Amino acid sequence: MAPAELNNAIADPRTYANPGTYHELFRTLRVENPVRWTEPSNYRPFWTISKHADILEIEKQSELFANAPRTLLRTHEQEEQVRKLTGSVQAVRTLVHMDEPDHRMYRQLTQAWFMPGRLRVLEESLAKLASEFVDRMARLGGDCDFARDIAAWYPLRVIMMILGVPPEDEALMLRLTQEHFGGADPDVNKDKKDATSAVRGFFEYFKNLTNERRKAPKDDLASLLANAEIGGKPISDFDRNSYYFLVATAGHDTTSSSISGLLQALLEYPDQLAKLRGDPSLVPSAVDEGIRWVTPVRHFFRTATRDCTFRGQDIKNGDSLMLCYWSGNRDEEVFTDPYAFRIDRSPNRHLAFGYGIHLCLGQMLAKMEIRALYKELISRVKTIELNGKPDWLVTNFVGGLKTLPISYRLN
Numbered sequence: 001m002a003p004a005e006l007n008n009a010i011a012d013p014r015t016y017a018n019p020g021t022y023h024e025l026f027r028t029l030r031v032e033n034p035v036r037w038t039e040p041s042n043y044r045p046f047w048t049i050s051k052h053a054d055i056l057e058i059e060k061q062s063e064l065f066a067n068a069p070r071t072l073l074r075t076h077e078q079e080e081q082v083r084k085l086t087g088s089v090q091a092v093r094t095l096v097h098m099d100e101p102d103h104r105m106y107r108q109l110t111q112a113w114f115m116p117g118r119l120r121v122l123e124e125s126l127a128k129l130a131s132e133f134v135d136r137m138a139r140l141g142g143d144c145d146f147a148r149d150i151a152a153w154y155p156l157r158v159i160m161m162i163l164g165v166p167p168e169d170e171a172l173m174l175r176l177t178q179e180h181f182g183g184a185d186p187d188v189n190k191d192k193k194d195a196t197s198a199v200r201g202f203f204e205y206f207k208n209l210t211n212e213r214r215k216a217p218k219d220d221l222a223s224l225l226a227n228a229e230i231g232g233k234p235i236s237d238f239d240r241n242s243y244y245f246l247v248a249t250a251g252h253d254t255t256s257s258s259i260s261g262l263l264q265a266l267l268e269y270p271d272q273l274a275k276l277r278g279d280p281s282l283v284p285s286a287v288d289e290g291i292r293w294v295t296p297v298r299h300f301f302r303t304a305t306r307d308c309t310f311r312g313q314d315i316k317n318g319d320s321l322m323l324c325y326w327s328g329n330r331d332e333e334v335f336t337d338p339y340a341f342r343i344d345r346s347p348n349r350h351l352a353f354g355y356g357i358h359l360c361l362g363q364m365l366a367k368m369e370i371r372a373l374y375k376e377l378i379s380r381v382k383t384i385e386l387n388g389k390p391d392w393l394v395t396n397f398v399g400g401l402k403t404l405p406i407s408y409r410l411n
Contacts, residue, residue: 001025008040008041009025010040011043012040012184013395014185016298016326016392016396017185017399018392021347022326023330023339026129026324026326026327026330027330027332029327030050030051030332031103034049034051034147038322042076043073044076044079044320045320046073046301046320046321047315047319047322048322049324050328051331051333051352053333053334055231056351056355058302058310058321059354060356063100064304064305064306064393065303065304065305066099066303066304067097067301067358068303069090069097069303070301071090071097072299073322073396074302074324077388082196085196085199090239090329092242092246093238093239094242094243094246095230095358096300104356105230105244106239109224109235109343110221110229110243110361119368122158122368123368123372126372127375129157130154130373130376131376133150133154133373136149136150137149137150137408137410143406143407144405145261145405145406146260146405146406147157147390147400147403148403148404150166150260151260154168154256155252155255158365158369159251160252163220163248163251164209164213164221165248169205171402173252175185176201176249176359177249177252180198180249181249181399182188182393182395185395186372186397187278187402198217201303202241202361203245206240206244206245206374208238208242209222209244210237211353213226213227214227222244225244226240228243230371246351247362250362254297254366254398255366255369256292257296257399258291258352258370258400259370260401260404261293262287262290262293262294262370264288264386264401265341266286267386267406269340272286272342273339273344273345275344276378280378280379283371283374283375284345284367285344285348286343286374288345288348289345290370290395291353291367291370292335293329294352295329295352296352298326298398298399299317299323300323300325300354302320302323303321305317307366325354329350330352350373379411381408381409381410382411383407384407384408388403388405
């Protein structure tokens with residue numbers, strides 16, 4: 001592949017919609033050019049970081065490699081759309097975009113909600129909800145699109161319950177999330193909405209929710225954020241709406257992708273499905289392997305805060321670095337037979353939740369949700385198989401399967 005063609009392939013959302021193409025490209029990069037200066041057409045240039053060890057090292061050095069100002073890959077046109085809305089390249093300002101000390105202070109606002117003590121209270125609710133969604137599969141009569149009918153809705157219900165969004169508004173939340181993460185996919189963004197459309201929709205919704213929770217607080221995250229203070233002062237409307245946005249989108253879309261991707265992997269590796277059905281105690285490790293397999297967050301960016309040398313390359317102050325998590329999670333130096341799906345893989349040091357101070361706040365909740373659903377599904381399924389070709393979302397940022405047609409019989 002010519003250098004210019006390779007540059008464009010690294011950035012092209014269509015590359016990420018074809019796992020085989022993606023993994024072959026990045027396998028070569030890891031061997032031949034693991035820290036590669038990349039200048040795609042219509043994007044600002046960046047360093048492509050493809051190896052597990054390098055991603056870890058950059059994540060560890062949060063002072064040298066900052067989260068702000070560039071966090072994800074956008075075209076010049078998309079960046080200009082965002083700049084017109086906010087005056088910067090950031091459409092929102094979430095934990096993902098923050099560096100210290102703001103990151104620590106804002107993370108502490110909600111951290112207790114995602115710790116084991118609080119999450120244990122949800123175990124019974126998650127088991128009940130998982131049962132309801134497998135019941136939904138039964139009502140669908142033995143055929144469904146698992147990605148659209150089950151995986152998209154189950155984690156959405158969980159995070160909206162925690163956030164305080166009523167069930168009747170979940171369809172809106174799902175639509176806005178899919179528009180935000182799937183903007184490059186013509187099947188999702190049929191109206192060709194710009195990069196800020198979904199953000200504006202979320203902000204308008206949560207502005208109204210904030211007003212409601214200030215008048216009548218409840219035991220939910222919306223009430224906490226509606227009245228949140230740092231240093232004795234209320235957080236700004238922009239930061240508050242950004243926080244809602246992070247919880248509402250990242251709290252379900254990544255989990256949804258992991259749920260559907262895990263099932264696809266089990267169907268493509270029937271020996272692993274049989275092993276899981278024979279030993280349900282393997283569900284937790286199967287969930288971790290599914291998350292590694294899918295790696296819903298394909299990348300995040302970091303920005304060098306000073307000149308440095310990294311793996312022999314001269315990184316300049318202000319240079320962008322794209323941390324390619326999906327590539328890191330197939331690194332042959334870390335994972336034995338990384339292109340094989342193994343539900344009992346151990347150790348499994350995947351990077352799907354990030355690393356260091358920016359380790360995903362909701363990782364324990366996500367694993368709990370997936371475990372609950374698969375414990376229920378494995379206990380009730382008699383037969384299950386693909387019933388058509390799965391289709392991946394066209395996106396270079398956050399994504400997974402957009403269709404997973406299956407046939408099944410349940411107990």
